[in-house]
Amino acid sequence: MVISGKGGVGKTTISVALALGLRDRRRDQDGPQPPVGLLDADLTGSNIPAFFDGHVTQEMDAEGDDLIPAVSEGIEFVSMEQITDARNPVLWAGDAYRDAADQFFERTRWTADHLVVDAPPGTGNEPQELLPRADRAIVVTMPSDLAHDNADQALEMCREVETPVAGMIQNFDHTTCPSCGEQYRIWPDDDDDDRWEDIPVLARLPMDPAVAERSALPDLPMDVIMDAIRNPVTLKKGRHLRSKALKMLGGKLG
Amino acid sequence: MTDETYVTRIVKKLIRYQDTLMDEPEAKVRAREGDGRVTLLRVTGENGADLLLKAEDGRVGYADERQPKDHIIKCSEDTFLNLLTREMSMREAIARNHLVIEDARDGRINLAEMKKWGDAFNNLSGLLDRLTNRL
Numbered sequence: 001m002v003i004s005g006k007g008g009v010g011k012t013t014i015s016v017a018l019a020l021g022l023r024d025r026r027r028d029q030d031g032p033q034p035p036v037g038l039l040d041a042d043l044t045g046s047n048i049p050a051f052f053d054g055h056v057t058q059e060m061d062a063e064g065d066d067l068i069p070a071v072s073e074g075i076e077f078v079s080m081e082q083i084t085d086a087r088n089p090v091l092w093a094g095d096a097y098r099d100a101a102d103q104f105f106e107r108t109r110w111t112a113d114h115l116v117v118d119a120p121p122g123t124g125n126e127p128q129e130l131l132p133r134a135d136r137a138i139v140v141t142m143p144s145d146l147a148h149d150n151a152d153q154a155l156e157m158c159r160e161v162e163t164p165v166a167g168m169i170q171n172f173d174h175t176t177c178p179s180c181g182e183q184y185r186i187w188p189d190d191d192d193d194d195r196w197e198d199i200p201v202l203a204r205l206p207m208d209p210a211v212a213e214r215s216a217l218p219d220l221p222m223d224v225i226m227d228a229i230r231n232p233v234t235l236k237k238g239r240h241l242r243s244k245a246l247k248m249l250g251g252k253l254g
Numbered sequence: 255m256t257d258e259t260y261v262t263r264i265v266k267k268l269i270r271y272q273d274t275l276m277d278e279p280e281a282k283v284r285a286r287e288g289d290g291r292v293t294l295l296r297v298t299g300e301n302g303a304d305l306l307l308k309a310e311d312g313r314v315g316y317a318d319e320r321q322p323k324d325h326i327i328k329c330s331e332d333t334f335l336n337l338l339t340r341e342m343s344m345r346e347a348i349a350r351n352h353l354v355i356e357d358a359r360d361g362r363i364n365l366a367e368m369k370k371w372g373d374a375f376n377n378l379s380g381l382l383d384r385l386t387n388r389l
Binding site for chain 2: 063092103
């Protein structure tokens with residue numbers, strides 16, 4: 001599950017790139033491979049379908065009480081936009097979001113064996129519903145204090161629901177000068193390299209106009225990400241209390 | 255069924271007129287998909303009504319009140335009229351929370367039914383126009 005805490009950090013783009021990356025890694029394998037699933041859990045701001053516009057081979061459908069995901073080139077996906085249309089704001093009450101997130105997860109006839117969940121910003125109904133069921137979380141952030149603070153909240157949510165964290169992805173980390181090709185940081189260098197202690201930073205992605213125009217997707221280091229997914233960090237509850245106690249006792253707590 | 259309100263009378267007329275249009279090609283597509291389902295249509299407001307409907311052989315009719323409900327569709331009489339006159343699309347009514355489709359068993363929203371109803375109103379808009387013009 002791809003989470004962030006902060007909005008506008010590029011979760012959806014990274015979720016799509018992750019799903020495509022997972023799909024592409026199987027292309028070398030023999031025989032037909034199952035699709036990769038992509039669940040758009042951003043119910044009030046869904047836009048996953050826009051990434052597959054013009055390439056959908058099977059539209060989303062419903063049968064009985066189940067949803068049938070849309071299909072595009074080895075990706076299955078569901079999104080609220082496919083039910084309510086992109087132009088209509090979704091103005092539901094609290095529990096309905098939890099029910100919808102649950103039904104996207106449980107009542108969709110996924111044939112995928114891997115499911116990437118694109119969470120909305122924050123720690124609201126949808127992540128509360130789905131994060132406890134996720135095998136791994138990837139936290140997306142960007143180089144700003146506020147985004148890092150919100151990423152901390154997302155990590156704390158992982159700790160609370162005991163979902164292991166594969167790592168962080170820092171989006172908009174730097175950019176490349178179109179004239180001289182030099183890379184530079186847009187925001188002042190942050191000193192947060194040690195902020196997340198043992199949680200690895202899986203990628204520092206550039207701010208790329210081609211990605212903003214959706215003519216390209218970020219180039220994710222899939223080998224690094226797959227390794228982190230296989231070896232996640234489980235945040236233990238009570239860690240802060242232990243370290244606080246350790247400080248109070250001058251490091252003498254066993 | 256409650257006392258006859260204009261909502262009750264409109265639904266009665268829609269059911270009566272459906273046979274004159276259901277043989278049209280656009281109506282035949284997936285017409286039998288809802289067969290066997292019993293739905294309580296709950297239209298709130300002074301002229302609202304509770305109507306127990308069932309789909310059978312690709313047609314909508316009244317259900318026996320003893321039959322267990324599968325779904326509950328809730329909307330106000332304003333929304334009901336806006337949908338019939340196509341002032342509002344079904345998808346918009348669902349998105350804006352003007353119309354809710356719930357499972358009768360547990361009262362939770364039912365996304366699959368929302369998808370079906372939204373698509374049906376969209377795909378059958380021309381037929382609906384012809385049907386409501388007969389009212």
